[in-house]
Amino acid sequence: MEAKTHIAIVTVPVYSHLRSILEFAKRLVHLHHDIHVTCINPTFGSACNNTKALFESLPSTINYTFLPPINLEDLPHDTHPAIQVQVTILCSLPLIYDALKTLHASTRLVAIISDGLISQVLPFGKELNTLSYTYFPSTAMLLSLCLYSSMLDKTISCEYKDLLEPMEIPGCIPIHGTDLPDPLQDRSGVEYKQFLEGNERFYLADGILVNNFFEMEEETIRALQQEEGRGIPSVYAIGPFVQKGSCNEGSDTxxxxxxxxxxxxxxxxxxxxxxxxxxxxxxxxxxxxxxxxxxxxxxxxxxxxxxxxxxxxxxxxxxxxxxxxxxxxxxxxxxxxxxxxxxxxxxxxxxxxxxxxxxxxxxxxxxxxxxxxxxxxxxxxxxxxxxxxxxxxxxxxxxxxxxxxxxxxxxxxxxxxxxxxxxxxxxxxxxxxxxxxxxxxxxDALKDDGSSTITLTQLAHKWRGLSLGVA
Incomplete structure (x- = not known):
């Protein structure tokens, strides 16, 4: 019998991000057999053996499709890998929308879950009248920085790296400006502007799924959850998702x-x-x-x-x-x-x-x-x-x-x-x-009565209810 609850996942062509979001997908269908997942994957160049192995290890309830590779030949030969990914994402957006629209017409998607690096997908959920989530493959601390980045941008006038005292990010331990992510080390740069723009799109999400467990970042997650209903999307700590073993058969012993x-x-x-x-x-x-x-x-x-x-x-x-x-x-x-x-x-x-x-x-x-x-x-x-x-x-x-x-x-x-x-x-x-x-x-967080399992199950029940027409 075909699964009634269908979820679409949109990935990015970054191996570490792929590993994380695919482990989430495997955990979801393992716990909830009636949920079916389709992964939509933008690409550039040909997939390496490690990437192929990730997809070949997926269970049958997870389908995947690779979008046509984006041609990057017009870029300089020594272009930074991060820029290659950004160009691939931007050029793939029309292909992603078409794939989601086709999938929605045939299976009635209840949710679209996109990697945090491709927040441009979030508006597609509204256009297709379905829920849209961000999968955040890092810490709640980084998420807090992202969600409050516009506020920090307005209240701090100097370069973050020149701050004499550690910064206070809501719900987080103090951090020196020099320890902030690379795009924040030069506020006049293009990367900083893109960082702020991407973070603003997170507010379009119906929820943000964090690859961590509540007890590891309790104060930060609690602080974010207390702001739900006041602009910040719902935050769900559902990890940790890690590989159980090597995807490569016959790996070097x-x-x-x-x-x-x-x-x-x-x-x-x-x-x-x-x-x-x-x-x-x-x-x-x-x-x-x-x-x-x-x-x-x-x-x-x-x-x-x-x-x-x-x-x-x-x-x-x-x-x-x-x-x-x-x-x-x-x-x-x-x-x-x-x-x-x-x-x-x-x-x-x-x-x-x-x-x-x-x-x-x-x-x-x-x-x-x-x-x-x-x-x-x-x-x-x-x-x-x-x-x-x-x-x-x-x-x-x-x-x-x-x-x-x-x-x-x-x-x-x-x-x-x-x-x-x-x-x-x-x-x-x-x-x-x-x-x-x-x-x-x-x-303990991943046990049947653990915090992450309970949170993911609550989400699954919500999606299942939508697929059955229950509000």
Whole structure:
């Protein structure tokens, strides 16, 4: 029998965002078998194997369609990946609307859920006379900043990075202006204007679904929910959504076999997400810091990139080992393992040998650490990652943050010190205990009577009622 309740999800061609929203879709249909989901996916270029694997792992109650690829040949060859995504989104909007209109005519959609990066879709819900939601794959803290950004823009006259005191965002811990997302570091730039415009569109949403659980950001979520009915959309904490295992069959098991030989909680896992990269100088300092620390490590290494991010995570063009210090691999043999480009992070973080995670504080990676109780060394690179680092270190106190010198480099001595503090120090043990408690709360949130499950079920009941014609 065909499902009566039909939801459309509109994604963006960003691997980390795809992972998050597809995990949400899988959780939704797992809990509510009568809900059917169709994913509409804007594209540019050809999908890499990692992206294909995400879609091929979806259950039968989730359909997906890839829109015709957007031609980006008119853009300069060295265009930043973020701009490529923005152009793809803008050029895909007519295609998205047509796809939604066709889908609505044949299945009567009860809701459209679009990724937070593509808030231009929100007005389509009103045009099609259906509910329209934003899926927000980051923190409630960032959401609060987004929703109050216009107010902050009117009340603060200087550049945020020049503020002498930490900023007060409603419901959030204080944060220095230098730790705000990249678009807010230059208020005269195009990115800042686009940031404000996108945030204003959030107010068109019938609700905002946040990939976090109530107990992790209780004060922030409560503050947002108290403003419902006074302009701010309803906020639903329904996470955490993380991958349960690798989507790639036959993924490399070398690192897992190596971990099997290591002592319990003795290894630091080092990775900067699905595409983050470091400069050559920073790779050198990180390597020498790992060596100096004397601790075990498993490092996913990528070559430098001028943007600090690899657009095509499936591309393995350059040998990253040539950027390591001479003799580093030989000197750390047995104690450390360097893996080029990619490793199965979900499986690695679940291994008994992992005692810490040096990461960029991307939200997917952060939640993967939380649900496995792995303490963090925060090394933010771009986007909202510095905000996430502030939440983890100052708010939840489950991470140590590296200090950057005046040239923007984390020096080897700093690397060694923070690793030792986390893996064998007293401070690290206190952080580990707090993270273990947070792991338990995250697990509870996804139980049948947990806060996230109850919230998602309430939404599902609302959508089911609409499909049956119940107001």
């Amino acid at each position: 070398e690192c897992l076999r190596w971990l099997d030989k290591q002592q319990h909680s003795s290894v630091l896992y080092v990775s900067f997400g699905s595409g983050g990269t470091l400069s050559h100088d920073q790779i050198n300092e990180l390597a020498l810091g790992l060596e100096l620390s004397g601790q075990g490590f498993l490092w996913v290494l990528r070559p430098p990139n001028k943007f600090g991010i690899i657009a095509n995570i499936g591309a393995e063009i350059e040998d990253p080992f040539k950027f390591l210090p001479n003799g580093f691999v030989k000197r750390t043999e047995g104690r450390g393992l360097v893996v080029p480009y990619w490793a199965s992070q979900v499986e690695i973080l679940g291994h008994r040998a992992i005692g810490g995670f040096l990461c960029h504080c991307g939200w997917n990676s952060t939640l993967e650490a939380v649900v496995r109780g792995i303490p963090i060394i925060a090394w933010p690179l771009f986007a909202e990652q510095k905000m996430n680092a502030v939440l983890l270190t100052n708010g939840l106190k489950v991470a140590l943050r590296v200090k950057v010198n005046k040239k923007g480099i984390v020096e080897r001595e700093e690397v060694a010190k923070v690793i030792q503090n986390l893996i064998v120090g007293e401070e690290g043990e206190e952080i580990r205990q707090r993270m273990k408690k947070l792991e338990g709360v995250a697990t």
